Amino acid sequence: MTKRDNSEDFRTLFLKDIPLLDVRAPVEFNKGAFPCATNIPLLDDEQRHVIGTRYKEQGQDAAIALGWQLATPAIQAQRIADWTHYVQQYPEGYLYCFRGGLRSNLSKKLIAEAGIDYPLITGGYKAMRRFLIDELDANSLALRQPESPLVLIAGRTGSGKTRLIQRIARSFDLEGFANHRGSAFGRQLKPQPAQIDFENTLSIAVLKLRDAHPQSPLFTEDEGHMIGSVTLPLELQATMQQAPLAVLETPLEERIDIALEEYVLSARPEYIQAYGEELGSEKFREQILGNLNRIRKRLGGDRHKSLTAIFSAALSEFENTGNADSFRPGIEVLLSNYYDPMYDYQQSRRDGREIFRGNKDEIVAWTRSYTPT
Helix, strand or coil: CCCCCCECCHHHHHHCCCCEEECCCHHHHHHCCCCCEEECCCCCHHHHHHHHHHHHHHCHHHHHHHHHHHCCHHHHHHHHHHHHHHHHHCCCCEEECCCCCHHHHHHHHHHHHCCCCCCEECCHHHHHHHHHHHHHHHHHHHCCCCCCCEEEEEECCCCCHHHHHCCCCCECCHHHHHCECCCCCCECCCCCCCHHHHHHHHHHHHHHHHHHCCCCCEEEECCCCEECCEECCHHHHHHHHCCCEEEECCCHHHHHHHHHHHHHHCHHHHHHHHHCHHHHHHHHHHHHHHHHHHCHHHHCHHHHHHHHHHHHHHHHHHHHHCCCHHHHHHHHHHHHHHHHHHHHHHHHCCCCCEEEEECHHHHHHHHHHCCCC
16 A cells, blocks of 8 residues: 555545544544544543543553553454455545544554554544534635625425425535424434534535535525524524525425425335334324424414324324325414414515525526626
């Protein structure tokens, strides 16, 4: 393998999706990592804990000595085998630990003993994470400029904004990164990412778009400050709060169709696949009725009771016959009497920000020719 220098060119690493070997402990990796990183730790969680304690109490030399004591020949052989397999798969990659110090250098040394020279990321995870935070802040500020703004795709709940985003060039999908559809019914079977993972993925996506289109507007869906359990970074929030709006117009019947497809017809099979027919049906029912309970106060007691009855009956019919049409009346009530009034109130506070309005095809065509003035 050709010898390569260590790198601190974080921009190139992320723009080119360079493979990254993360040798931090699993608990660290699970709190936050990068999309192209693979975790093959030098230390497991327990080893990291006891060595960290020894470091605090007796210093680095004592911690290193304990590390070698815990790293039995069998453990070292397994680590080297795992790392060697990774390096052979990704010879263009780099390895890192938290700060680019002790653990990454020890890992590099062990890999070198197997006859492989594998370079490090200077500064490690901490430096790369700092780069992504600063880069997203800088790009968020740049997207406030009139000549290359961030444009929000707005529209009523169920209008198909996420589907539209996926058709627009120079766009990024916040709900996709958050693994959540944004509404009270937006939670999906797959858990949401950790906050740090969400921010890292978002920053890399915007970095790539700005690098490829530095003088062009970008597009994303109109969102609140939170998408499920994850929070939008503050500078991006500030940019979105003043961004121009392109409003998607979708007839109510089509919005009902979209909601039925996304929240019922596509969702239930995922539960069945994950849990089996009986348990999957039960969990899907809990999901639908639980979502209603979460907005009970806002719905009001009578409306909540009525919708619970509608959806309970619809769930039973869907389970027994496969016919989902009984969901339509409840979906219509939620859209017309719950979500639409909230949307109308929000829009009333955004005078002067709308720059285009149209259906999905009209907006896609407009984004291709839109030139800010």
